Amino acid sequence: MDLLDILLSASFWAAAVRIASPLIFATMGELICERAGVLNLGIEGIMVIGAFCGWMTVYLGFGLWFGVAAALAAGMVFGLLHGVLTVPFGLSQHVVGLGVTLLATSVTYFAYRLSLPEVTIPPRIEPFQPYAIPVLSDIPLLGAALFAQTPLTYLAFATVLVVSVVLYRTPLGLALRAAGENPASVAAQGLSVTAIRMGAVIVGSGLMAVGGAFLTMSAFSSFFFEMINGRGWICIALVVFGAWKPGKALLGALLFAAFDALQIRLQQTPLGALVPYQIFLMVPYVLSILALVLMSRRAEIPAALMVPFNKGER
Amino acid sequence: MRLEPIANPTALRLFGLPAAALALTVLIASLLALMAGANPFDTLGLIVKGAAGSKFALLETLNRATPLIFTGLAVAVAFRARLWNIGAEAQLYAGAVVTVLLGTGALTLPSPVLIPVIALAAMLAGALVLLGPVLLKTRAGVDEVVTTLLFNFIMLLFISYLLEGPMKDPMGMGWPKSASLEKAARLPRLVEGLRLHWGFGLALIAAAVVWVIQGRTTLGFEIRAVGLNIDAARFAGIPVNRVLVKTALLSGGLAALAGFSEVAGLKGNLTLDLSPGYGYTGIIVAMLALLNPLGVVVSAIFVAGVFVGADSMSRAAGVPTYIADILLATALLTMVLAIRLTRVRIRWG
Numbered sequence: 001m002d003l004l005d006i007l008l009s010a011s012f013w014a015a016a017v018r019i020a021s022p023l024i025f026a027t028m029g030e031l032i033c034e035r036a037g038v039l040n041l042g043i044e045g046i047m048v049i050g051a052f053c054g055w056m057t058v059y060l061g062f063g064l065w066f067g068v069a070a071a072l073a074a075g076m077v078f079g080l081l082h083g084v085l086t087v088p089f090g091l092s093q094h095v096v097g098l099g100v101t102l103l104a105t106s107v108t109y110f111a112y113r114l115s116l117p118e119v120t121i122p123p124r125i126e127p128f129q130p131y132a133i134p135v136l137s138d139i140p141l142l143g144a145a146l147f148a149q150t151p152l153t154y155l156a157f158a159t160v161l162v163v164s165v166v167l168y169r170t171p172l173g174l175a176l177r178a179a180g181e182n183p184a185s186v187a188a189q190g191l192s193v194t195a196i197r198m199g200a201v202i203v204g205s206g207l208m209a210v211g212g213a214f215l216t217m218s219a220f221s222s223f224f225f226e227m228i229n230g231r232g233w234i235c236i237a238l239v240v241f242g243a244w245k246p247g248k249a250l251l252g253a254l255l256f257a258a259f260d261a262l263q264i265r266l267q268q269t270p271l272g273a274l275v276p277y278q279i280f281l282m283v284p285y286v287l288s289i290l291a292l293v294l295m296s297r298r299a300e301i302p303a304a305l306m307v308p309f310n311k312g313e314r
Numbered sequence: 315m316r317l318e319p320i321a322n323p324t325a326l327r328l329f330g331l332p333a334a335a336l337a338l339t340v341l342i343a344s345l346l347a348l349m350a351g352a353n354p355f356d357t358l359g360l361i362v363k364g365a366a367g368s369k370f371a372l373l374e375t376l377n378r379a380t381p382l383i384f385t386g387l388a389v390a391v392a393f394r395a396r397l398w399n400i401g402a403e404a405q406l407y408a409g410a411v412v413t414v415l416l417g418t419g420a421l422t423l424p425s426p427v428l429i430p431v432i433a434l435a436a437m438l439a440g441a442l443v444l445l446g447p448v449l450l451k452t453r454a455g456v457d458e459v460v461t462t463l464l465f466n467f468i469m470l471l472f473i474s475y476l477l478e479g480p481m482k483d484p485m486g487m488g489w490p491k492s493a494s495l496e497k498a499a500r501l502p503r504l505v506e507g508l509r510l511h512w513g514f515g516l517a518l519i520a521a522a523v524v525w526v527i528q529g530r531t532t533l534g535f536e537i538r539a540v541g542l543n544i545d546a547a548r549f550a551g552i553p554v555n556r557v558l559v560k561t562a563l564l565s566g567g568l569a570a571l572a573g574f575s576e577v578a579g580l581k582g583n584l585t586l587d588l589s590p591g592y593g594y595t596g597i598i599v600a601m602l603a604l605l606n607p608l609g610v611v612v613s614a615i616f617v618a619g620v621f622v623g624a625d626s627m628s629r630a631a632g633v634p635t636y637i638a639d640i641l642l643a644t645a646l647l648t649m650v651l652a653i654r655l656t657r658v659r660i661r662w663g
Contacts, residue, residue, distance in 0.1 A: 041459065081647075088315055091650050094398050094459065098597055099647045106639030113634035114350055194315075233463045240457070278475035285464045285471075289456075296456045311316050 006265045013145035015264075017153060020257035022047075022214040024156040026235040027242070027249050028163050029075075029207030034239055035167065036200030037180035037304040041097025042082045043208050044232030045104030049074050050209025052108045055216035055223045056115065058125040067217055068152070068210060075209025076202050078104050083201035087194050090308030101232070109225065127221040128152055150218045152210075157250075159207065164246040176200055180302035183309040193309045208232070230285065237288035241295050244302060252291065260284050317658040327656050335648035343641045350633040357631050361638075364626030365619035371626070373510050377580065379611075379618035381406070381589065383517035384572035385596025386603065386610040387524050392565040394528065394605050395537045396544070397451075397558055399444060401462030402569035403593025404469035408443045409436035409570025411476065413577040414492045414584045417499030425498040432499060433516075433574050440570020441563040443469070448562035452555040466593065474586055483583070492584040501579035513575030517611070520568060524607040527564070537561055569593065598646045604653065617642060 006012050026047055033040040040046075050071035057067040078100055085096045116122065128150035137147040167173040175196055178186045183193040211231075216223050238256065242249025263283040266272055272280070320327070344354035365375050385402040392399035416432045423431065447461040476482075477490035485493070501512040528534040536557045539547040548554045576588055599617050603609030624638035 085647065085651060088317075089651060089654055090317065091654055095597075095601055095650055096647065098400065098594075099643055099650070102594070102598070102639065103643035103647065106636050106643055110346065110634050110636040110640055113636060117632075230464065230467045233460055236460050237464070240460075276475045276479060278471040278478075282468050282471050285467045289450075289461055289464055292456045292460060293450060293454055296454055 002269070006262065008141070010141050010144035012261055012265060013141060013258075014148065015261040016254065016258040017145050017149060018219065018257075019260050020253045021149070021153040021156045021218070022211040023231060023235055023238060023253040023257065024250060025159060025211030025214060026208045026232060027211075027238045027253055028159050028246060029204040029211065030235050030239050031242070031244060031246060031249055032163065032167075032176070032200045032204040032207070034305055035180045035244055035302055036176050036197045037183065037302060037307065037309070038083070038086055038197055038201050039093045039097065039236075039306050040079075040082060040201060040204060040208075041094060041236075042078055042100030042104065042205065043097075043235060044228060044230070045101030045108075046075050046078050046205050046208040047212030047215075047228045047232050049078065049104040049108045050212030051216045051227060052112060052212075052223055053209070054213030055125060056111075058217065059123055064128055064217060068213055071209045071213035072206040075206040075212075078209075079202040079205025080198075082205065083198040086308070087197045087201065090310060093306050112223065112225075122222045122224060124221045125217070127216075128218045152214050152218045155210075156214070160246050160250045167246065177302075179309075180304050183304050183307075187309070187311055193311070197309075208235075211235075234284060234288045237292050240301075241291040243295065243300055256284065256287060256291070259287055316661045318661050320657060320659050323656050331652040331655050332649060335652035336645070338648050339641060339645045342644050343637060346637050346640060347631075347633050350631075350637075352631045352633050357627055357633055357637075360627035360630050361620065361623035363623070364630075365623030370509075371622065373508060375615060375619045375622045376510055376514055378622050379614040380511075380513045380517050380579070381572035381576050381592045382595055382599050382614035382618055383514075383521060383611055384575065385569050385592050386599030386614050387517075387520055387607055388565045388567075388569035388572075389596045389600035390603065390605040390607060390610050391524060391528075391537070391568065392561055393600060394541050395558060395561040396541045397448065397561050397565070398459045399462055399562070399565050399569075400459055400597065401444060401447065401465045401593070402565075402572070402596045403466040403589060403591065404462070405440035405443045405566045405569035406573040406576075406589050406593050407469050407473050408439040408566075408573065410573030410577045410584050410588055411473065411481075412436045412439040412570075413499075413574045414481065414495065417495040417578060418493045419496055423498070428498050429501065429578070432578065433571065436570045436574040437567035438570075440568075440573070441566040444562045444566030444569075445559070448558055452558055470586070473584070477584065477586060481584070490586060494583045495578060499578060500582065501575065511575070511579035513579035516571065516575060517614075520571060521607045521611045524564075524568070528607060533557070533560060569596070572596075595642070598642050601646055602649060 026043060030040055030043055053074040054067035054071035057070040058064055082096055082100045085091045086093050130148050130150050133147040137143040167177060175186055175191055179193050179196045186193050186196065212228060215227055238249055238252045241252040263280040267277055267280050343358065347354040347357035364371055366372050385406060388402045389399060412435050413432055416435055421428060447458045447465060450456040450461055451458045477492060481492045483491050483493045504510045504512055504515050536552050539552055540554055540557050544554060572592055577584055581588060595617060599610055599614045602613040620638045620641055624635045627633060628635040
């Protein structure tokens with residue numbers, strides 16, 4: 001199988017979209033936070049707890065959408081914690097974010113051990129099944145890639161649409177973007193910067209958790225330690241790569257996922273026998289760093305990102 | 315609500331708030347123990363006993379504290395300049411690789427020469443690993459948080475490649491581990507007969523050196539100036555980028571010493587589980603010490619004690635060891651909040 005065969009196979013593009021889906025949720029979540037002026041380094045841990053909560057809820061006998069809701073709620077709880085500490089109290093977003101990641105991850109592992117004390121192989125759940133959209137899924141290549149996915153993938157794309165519309169076409173979106181660019185102007189309008197930023201962090205964290213839940217509920221059907229494996233950090237790079245714009249970030253996530261799907265397939269080719277598999281596994285991380293290097297110069301970074309706002313202070 | 319600075323915080327505020335943070339952490343740990351069906355008092359007692367209840371336990375805690383002092387110092391030095399080095403894990407492994415490369419027969423020198431040579435080479439390797447992200451920051455404006463984080467994953471894959479390929483121990487029965495260090499490259503015991511190696515002594519010396527650098531040298535002053543206000547520092551004529559690079563070299567070198575000391579002092583070879591996240595835990599150590607190098611020693615021993623104590627408690631009481639990680643993450647978050655509240659007052663409305 002050579003490169004062209006891979007690139008022309010429907011299964012490759014379907015895999016790319018599948019790999020992109022959790023990243024799309026989490027990247028949108030991070031993007032909302034950062035557009036409001038808050039860097040959320042809790043993303044990695046929030047994805048871990050989202051993955052666990054979604055899976056555990058289904059394992060306990062609830063429906064799949066209950067699992068998604070549980071993940072969303074768990075993410076929002078940790079978003080609330082991150083928001084309270086960084087927004088009204090203005091604590092270092094780096095330190096709080098890393099602290100939230102550590103807390104969410106360790107709470108997850110603790111809960112896992114508590115609920116399944118003696119288990120060596122985590123139980124599997126019945127995951128979301130692909131749903132082929134009639135007619136559209138029959139389009140060659142594109143059909144299999146975009147229109148024969150699981151409902152969570154469709155939800156991921158819908159999320160991008162909703163985030164774009166809200167950010168650029170509603171007063172709320174305007175206020176949110178202003179909170180990240182010039183918070184004093186928001187306060188001058190009589191709006192609460194604190195409330196906007198808190199809301200953004202809570203909703204954004206919820207989306208991150210749903211991204212994590214995708215992995216257990218739509219991809220692997222089971223929960224493993226280390227399963228997030230840096231995906232959260234990659235999403236932070238994707239936000240920069242997408243210049244803090246939802247559409248561009250979506251393209252970045254798809255491009256990134258295509259490379260990831262490609263490296264998995266290249267491992268099966270004669271090339272894979274020559275090159276150690278670890279080199280292939282490095283590809284996503286190296287790509288993320290490259291993306292940052294390429295985009296950082298002309299990035300339109302929100303002017304008030306990481307700048308706490310304290311009313312009445314100049 | 316609004317925050318108002320306090321000019322002269324009362325003693326009650328200064329000491330009461332951190333104490334309250336600690337109390338809250340203990341309370342949460344107790345609730346977790348209850349959830350796990352154990353008696354909270356027994357659980358906490360067992361953690362303390364497991365960490366410091368016997369000579370063996372205490373030495374185990376100090377051994378565990380050794381790499382944490384190094385990574386804690388690495389983070390403290392970097393964070394002081396607001397250089398967000400989250401990559402101590404990668405730098406640790408860089409130091410460990412160099413230690414194995416030079417200590418398994420590549421150099422034949424007498425022990426008193428060999429060990430310092432290896433330590434310096436390890437520091438250089440760690441410094442170089444951090445130099446990449448820092449040059450990307452100063453030259454191309456790339457945020458170092460994400461790059462240093464991503465380097466951790468790349469480094470672990472690289473180590474995995476080395477241990478399954480060129481550095482694999484031919485006598486390792488197929489396990490991905492490196493050959494063992496020669497005797498001359500091993501760090502001796504600090505006190506004959508006690509299970510504590512010279513890595514701990516080296517960590518104390520490193521803390522003292524960093525303390526002197528931070529408090530008594532121009533570099534220390536410049537690091538603080540850059541950390542307090544980078545624009546003001548630049549305006550005052552401080553060569554900001556050069557200071558950042560120097561900070562990175564120091565920070566990366568310190569983190570690499572953690573890898574050196576673990577390999578040369580404790581394990582004797584390199585495996586993929588050399589560090590159970592010492593690089594990340596270093597962040598907690600440094601923050602709990604308020605970035606003070608001497609405080610890092612105390613907080614590293616405390617953090618190591620929590621881990622060692624939780625391990626032995628878990629065997630006895632059946633509460634998952636992850637309670638230690640929750641405890642430390644909670645301590646970190648409550649403590650940064652408490653410290654903030656010693657300096658500001660909340661005004662409602």
